[in-house]
Amino acid sequence: MHDPKLWRALLLLAVALAGCTVGPNFAPPAAILPPVWQGTTPVQATTDARWWRSFDDPVLDALEARAGSTNLDIAAAIERITAARIERGQARAAGAPQLELQAGYNRERIGTAGIASVTQTLLGLTPTTTPPKGVDFDLYSVGVGASWEIDLWGGHRRQAEAAQASVEATEAVARAVRLSVEAEVARTYFQLRGLWDERRIAQDGVALAENNASIARVLLARGLATPIDLAAIDEKLRALHGDIVELDHQAATTQRALAILVGGTPDTARFDRTTLRPQSPLPAAAVRVPSEVARTRPDIVEAEARLHAATAQIGVAQADFYPKISLTGLFDIDVLNLADFGWNARSTSIGPSLSLPIFSGGRLQRQLDLRRSEERTAALAYRQTVLNAWREVDDALSASRADADRTSLFDRDLASRNRTVAMVEARYARGDIAAAPLLDARQAALSAELAVVRQRVAAALANVQLHRALGG
Known part of the structure; x- marks a missing residue:
């Protein structure tokens, strides 16, 4: 085994075979998507991942920035990426040469009298006339061991390939988590603004109802109304106050949810609603071409990476059918006395070893079948x-x-409705009509305004969902 020509031949053989990699090579599948989305005009994807900036809302921008840096779901997803990269490093290290340093001390005793008498001379001990029942001695050892399994069939390379694909899948999951959090922050923010607008409208409704109640009391005093009319107005007034209480409750709950989303605590100080500017008209979402969606939408990227990993695992399973060649080496020094420690006390061992599976009860074939099933x-x-x-x-x-x-x-x-209110107010100012028609017109306008507020929230949420569906 110390013939240089033999070692060169073995190394050349290892290099030649190391280029062989069993198993199928992964080819990204074609995403079956339409040429365009429902006849829309596609545009190129923007390089700015901050899709929420299209809403032109500084408060939303600040909330999204806080969520990106402090949200706990995002932090956990990033940590999972770290774990996946560590596993990738482990997979790559499995195919590298292994080197171990060993050192030890043992107090030995040979307890059989016959063997002990023979070993006295071997161990350099002074013989005695009486056969000993045992011999005690010290053993000091220092050594280095090395091993390397030559990746002849690419099993380790396929394992590293699968680990890399798993990292890509985990990164895609993290992007999906980030996109989900970003969308939820925007949704919760728009819902909160809608609740505040609804409360303002409800408060205006209370003022109108109180005016109606005042008019009803005057008419009742003049005999032009009945107590039933006044009771109905008072009942409506109580219902409006109840609506305000419910809106305050919903707004408080929504604020706490938003505080958690941006990485705070439920009692985190809220932003000042007086600083909010009127909501800008919703922008038309830039609908990217389907091929770009397939490359950027996190769940599609994750699914492709999972398929890549499953394909690589087939190669790992196939490599187990072939012979494995390992190069091992050992250098150590064993002495009975520290004074004898030196180069002449060395022991060496080096050479290749071959293992070939002969019979495994069908385990290897079942494992390969399983990997192929997982790939499908x-x-x-x-x-x-x-x-x-x-x-x-x-x-x-x-x-x-x-x-x-x-x-x-x-x-x-x-x-x-607002034009109608303006015309009725003009007639009321001239004294052509009483106050009741004016109050009715204003109430109708408030109802229309409430419908607009709710519809704008729904439109904003639909816009957010479209961004999320497109992958950001």
């Missing part, structure tokens, strides 16, 4: 993910368009 399952999961993405984008587009149309209708209705 991953391929089906990828196809299902793409189809779900297609459906979600189409649903989000339909919802966004419908909400935009409804918002336009409600805005026109509110404008019409």
Whole structure:
């Protein structure tokens, strides 16, 4: 084993065989998506991942920034990426040469009298006339051991490939978590603003109801109304106060949810609502081409990476059918006395070892069959993910368009109601009509304004969902 020519031949053979990698090579599948989304005009994807900036709301921008840096779900997803990268490092290290340093001290005793008498001379001990029942001696050892399994068939390389794909899948999951948190922050923020607007409208409704109650009391005093009329108005007034209490409760609950989303505590100080500026008109979402959605939507990227990992695992299973060659070496020094420690006390061992599976009861074949089944399952999961993405984008587009149309209708209705209020106020100012028709017109305008507020919240949420469906 010390022939240099033999070692060179072994190394050349190892290098030649190391280029062989069994198992199928992964080819990214084609995402079955439509050429365009429902006849929309596609645009190139923006390089800015901060999709929420299209709403042009500084408060929302600040909330999203806080959530990105302090949200606990995002932090946990990032930690899972760290764990996946560690596992990838372990997979890569499995195919590298291993080197171990060993050192030890043992107090030995040979207890059989016959053997002890023989070993006295071997151990350098002074013989005695009486055969000993045992011999005690010290043994000091220092050594270095090395081993390397030559990756002839690419099993370790396939394992590292699978680990890399798992890292990519974990990173995609983290992006999905981040996108989900970003969308939830935007949704919760718009819902909170809607609740505040509803409370303002409800408070205006209370003022109108109180005016109606005052008029009813005057009419009752003049005999022009009945106590039943006044009781009905008072009942409506109590209902409006109850609505305000419920809106305050919903707003407080929504504020606490928003505080948790941005990494705070439920009692984190809220932002000042007086600093809020009127909500800008909703922008038209930039609908990216389907091929870009397939490359950027986190769940599709994750499904492709899972398929890649499953494909690589087939190669790992196939490599177990082939011979394994390992190079091992050992250098150690064993002495009975520290004074004898030196180069002449060395022991060495070096050479290759070969292992070939002969019979495993079908375990290796079953393992390969299992890996192939897992690869087929991953391929089906990828196809299902793409189809779900297609459906979600189409649903989000339909919802966004419908909400935009409804918002336009409600805005026109509110404008019409406001014009009616202006005309009725002019007639009331001239003394042509009593106050009751004016109050009724104002109440109708408030109802229209409430419908507009709720519809704008719905449109904002549909816009957020469209961004989420498109992958940000």
